[in-house]
Amino acid sequence: MAKISVLGAGSWGTALAWLLHNNGHDVMIWSVMKDEVEALDRDHENKKKLPGVILPQDMILTSDLEAACSGQDLLVTAVASPYIRSTAHSMKPYVKKGQLIVNVAKGIEEHSLKTLSDIIEEEIPQAVVTVLSGPSHAEEVGKGIPTTIVAGAKKEEVAEYIQELFMSPVFRVYTSPDVLGIEIGAALKNVIALAAGIADGLGYGDNTKAALITRGIAEISRLAEAMGARSETLFGLSGIGDLVVTCSSRHSRNRKAGYLIGQGRTMKQAMDEVSMIVEGVYSAKAGLELSEKYKIDMPITLAVNEVLFNNKPAAEAVNDLMLRDKKMEIEADLWEK
Numbered sequence: 001m002a003k004i005s006v007l008g009a010g011s012w013g014t015a016l017a018w019l020l021h022n023n024g025h026d027v028m029i030w031s032v033m034k035d036e037v038e039a040l041d042r043d044h045e046n047k048k049k050l051p052g053v054i055l056p057q058d059m060i061l062t063s064d065l066e067a068a069c070s071g072q073d074l075l076v077t078a079v080a081s082p083y084i085r086s087t088a089h090s091m092k093p094y095v096k097k098g099q100l101i102v103n104v105a106k107g108i109e110e111h112s113l114k115t116l117s118d119i120i121e122e123e124i125p126q127a128v129v130t131v132l133s134g135p136s137h138a139e140e141v142g143k144g145i146p147t148t149i150v151a152g153a154k155k156e157e158v159a160e161y162i163q164e165l166f167m168s169p170v171f172r173v174y175t176s177p178d179v180l181g182i183e184i185g186a187a188l189k190n191v192i193a194l195a196a197g198i199a200d201g202l203g204y205g206d207n208t209k210a211a212l213i214t215r216g217i218a219e220i221s222r223l224a225e226a227m228g229a230r231s232e233t234l235f236g237l238s239g240i241g242d243l244v245v246t247c248s249s250r251h252s253r254n255r256k257a258g259y260l261i262g263q264g265r266t267m268k269q270a271m272d273e274v275s276m277i278v279e280g281v282y283s284a285k286a287g288l289e290l291s292e293k294y295k296i297d298m299p300i301t302l303a304v305n306e307v308l309f310n311n312k313p314a315a316e317a318v319n320d321l322m323l324r325d326k327k328m329e330i331e332a333d334l335w336e337k
């Protein structure tokens with residue numbers, strides 16, 4: 001049994017706390033939001049964000065960060081990505097040397113273009129930072145529906161320790177040394193999911209969805225490879241796996257926000273209506289900045305940025321994507337001469 005604190009009490013933090021408790025660990029949940037902690041303490045259920053998943057009566061819920069960070073075997077960062085830096089900054093004084101942290105949030109910081117594990121390492125240099133990501137909606141994990149995910153760490157034994165802590169008969173964890181690839185796939189699939197939602201909202205069909213998924217993973221993997229990640233990672237759980245689930249699931253916040261935009265809502269209206277974090281809105285700008293920095297063509301990411309931030313009508317963005325210059329699907333020169 002390990003002592004684990006989950007930092008962030010949104011739908012994902014709640015589902016992971018439930019899973020880790022079921023695995024026999026001693027789990028505490030921390031949130032900066034006092035009302036969130038009070039509601040969890042009262043109801044032992046996150047009625048707002050993950051109804052139906054009942055937390056044990058003896059689970060400690062706290063807004064005391066020192067209590068949450070001290071003496072634990074593992075800290076799980078599950079706050080929305082825009083708050084990862086401020087949360088890590090606040091954690092620093094309470095984190096011991098060599099403390100293991102697993103980040104489960106998905107995003108890339110605008111302007112600095114840092115991954116979330118880079119940010120945590122920068123803010124808490126004494127910690128050992130790992131990631132856990134893949135196609136894993138909280139609503140399904142919280143019902144014990146079979147799910148697979150990948151634990152990324154620089155050292156194999158560290159990844160194996162994370163695997164051991166989270167693995168259960170319904171939660172299968174793979175290991176990988178490609179932390180960068182895992183994080184790029186996790187963050188940028190949300191941008192493509194917005195596009196898939198927009199296409200659904202416009203009334204387009206399965207052909208369009210398949211095109212966005214296939215060409216979406218092509219542009220994400222081009223970028224990830226240019227940044228030094230392994231292309232296999234983008235064709236794995238934290239790439240195509242997460243992209244498929246996010247583009248097609250009724251649970252997806254990013255797809256739903258895109259759907260509402262496709263139906264004519266503004267970005268702000270869509271985000272308010274979803275009422276949980278829509279990470280793709282934050283990662284879209286970072287994705288575009290990365291594509292410019294590494295000189296990688298990312299037409300879907302560009303189109304999403306134009307719809308979100310430049311008021312381009314969604315139907316016009318799709319039309320422009322369809323009318324781009326003619327291209328080959330693969331670059332290999334295999335033509336018969």
Ligand SMILES: NC(=O)C1=CN([C@@H]2O[C@H](COP(=O)(O)OP(=O)(O)OC[C@H]3O[C@@H](n4cnc5c(N)ncnc54)[C@H](O)[C@@H]3O)[C@@H](O)[C@H]2O)C=CC1
Pocket residue numbers: 007008009010011012013031032033036049078079080081083086087104105106107136137138139275276277279
């Ligand atoms: N919901 C899901 O199925 C999954 C979510 N994720 C990722 O996990 C992260 C969290 O997602 P959700 O739990 O769905 O989001 P959510 O919107 O349900 O909850 C976000 C949580 O962030 C915390 N938070 C909000 N403002 C904060 C602040 N100023 N400072 C510190 N903490 C603050 C709160 O505890 C809040 O409940 C995101 O990066 C998401 O992409 C990853 C896999 C699955």
Ligand SMILES: O=C(CO)COP(=O)(O)O
Pocket residue numbers: 106134135136137138190193242245246249251252253254255
């Ligand atoms: O990353 C997630 C599932 O793996 C959750 O994000 P969405 O809710 O946008 O799908």
